[in-house]
Amino acid sequence: MEIARAWLGRPVACACGRTHEVPIAHVHVGPGAAATLSGWLAERGVQRILLVADANTYDVHGREVLAALEARGFAAGVHVFPQRHGLLPDEQAVAAVEAALADAAPDVAIAVGSGVINDTVRYASFRRGVPYVVAATAPSMDGYASSVAAMQFAGVKTTLPAHAPQAIFADPAVLAAAPWPLVQAGYGDLIGKAISLLDWKLSRTLFGEYFCPEAYRMVLAPMRYCAEHAAEIRARSETAVAALFAGLINSGIAMAMMGNSRPCSGSEHHCSHFWDLLAYRGERDHMAHGLQVGYATRWMMRFYRWTARWLQARTANGGRVTQVTLPPWTEAEDQAARSFYGAGAEEIIAAQREKRRWLADHPLPAEGVAADEILAALEPELSLFAAVEASLDAMDIPQDPRGLDLDARQLRLTFLRAYELRSRFTVFDFLVSQGLLAAAVDGVLAEA
Template structure:
């Protein structure tokens, strides 16, 4: 069933669809990188090819197809998707979720109820929508063991081709490994009409690549975590292309939207090849975003699109790396850092007081990350002794600041804290406390271990230009 790809050069030269149903024995990490998704395409008018794609998947004309969508955008789905499928005489049933005027969440009870409503005669599901519908359709199809197609309506995030879904279970977001889609179709004519904030969010989510692989490499160097350079390499050309198309994306030019859509497909694959592990697309910038999400629950701050937060988080973290690169690390006195850091008990008391119900989540992470006094001395001395070698290894994953920030700004991606309704204090808190909320090791953890926070955070927010 799987198509073996033999050389790295061949692997890196293919577009998303060229990697469909492929397997690759990686010369870099020795693992097998598998892409189990059947078909991944982006083009104009693609929705009209849905019947052909369904026949290819089932091997015959379908007896019944059920369309999963969000009632909040029902008119849009009716006009852009359902009317076309009806015109093609597909036998359709519908599975509308949520309510008009309400933001849908990929919540486990909702997904279970939806799965129970799948029509008994259905042979294949179509999830028509963006992030949440994509996650819910993956869940429902896996539950019912049905083949499914994702028909994306906005280039707003990179999970269409990921084999995991983010599902909320009792207020906590968890990532679940689910059945891979049989096809992912991104119709450029539909995506080009998506709300501009969703297009910007897609660019923001993709921007993470520009810095999160440095975090992954850092964890590899300091903790011996698994690392593979292939996911970074496989998305290099897409990044160059979509950043180069920034002006066209802002104008909704179809060729530019197609470039962005292909980058969205490939970005999801960079996680799929690691069996759903998100490190190639998620580092400290996502830590910041997850922390800002938490503040919507604990302090009632306004919600933002995931990608909008990740975009500004990327600019902050890119500035953070450049700040760290220039640090005089030998000026740090390990004894002083050990003496000055808050005790584990003090951190636990602080998290419990500040974050209420989420306090225990913080404290679990803090307990795991808090080094003993000797461990901390050893960490600092090791980093001081290996500083230049560390940066030689990290530098290939850290682009110049303006090569990322300028195109994002050109496309109109919001790059100030006020644009995402967060204060400088919220940003500083995310830089200090985000790493105590997420277990992933990033440059923020290293800065904390070196005794640089919160001063470094304040300086970086200024350097990143996000305070305006």
């Protein structure tokens, strides 16, 4: 699985009609990545470096990167968080990295790690105006290439503007040795694209939402590869784990091309966000993002199959979908949202109003859209569902809601309300617009 290098570091005119500009200059996945990284920095005239890791990532890769830097004669400062568990991208972590940056005054910071280390270094280095590069240690999430930082300030998850890394380096041997829950989470985050790509194409087919076929293919190909090679990932084949990592990086590149997360985050992510919300209320435990997305993918495949059967029943007489409108959002809905969502309600109210404005600006064609045209847009993903399902089993993504600390009541609530969380159109909105959501939820829960 190749990294989508053709799109990196310069503006590229695309077949979709737009010019995409991905800020990351370089991605390297290969053996000896530590040496490649120090060579890359030397070519750029870098002199002073600050390496940031935690106790685990320092052991598995940081020491090797530091040795490679010292072998080239760099002046390298080091900040290693002592934590082996529970490090958060919070105020203290940011303050520690900012202090180390002030101390070392580096030309470049190196984040050795995955999620938390990356977000913390991305945010702290952005605040201090220092460029950074990534030495990745796990294929655990699709945010390596991101330019926003997922932080947790005052105990609340929040996404803040930051900068993208200049370059990403990864050694397949290091990736393949990553802790299993991190591999599993990365797998879940990537395989969820089977759904987010469908939500994107559904909206494109109905409303002509902007669609980039290059970004689409960049996400589809590794998702398909991973669905078909889960057993090798499970067995820690370096080739297969590197392909998973490449898929996560390409997902980040696709999002950078689009300027938003449309290709990589749809109804499966909205379910996961809803479960985060239940966890914040203390109604269930917090679980890894990717594990939640993988589990949600099982459910969203059922919703897509249900929807496909409904569309299929309409194709015989050349049936068309002639209206896609959401019920009006009024003061009463504002009140209901405030009583249900509490502190988060205003964001949700704004998203719902925005979604209705967007739909008003993007009407269906006057003659509607043929049911078989919508069905055709659900391929090839629909045909990949069996492989996706088998791969989720192979990766031990739970089948039982108790594996995610969810019960039947919470699941029903999730499927009835997840569409409220974001302004983005998904299959849930389609079902609402046809007056079908309650029937689909009943049908899907009964069949599972």
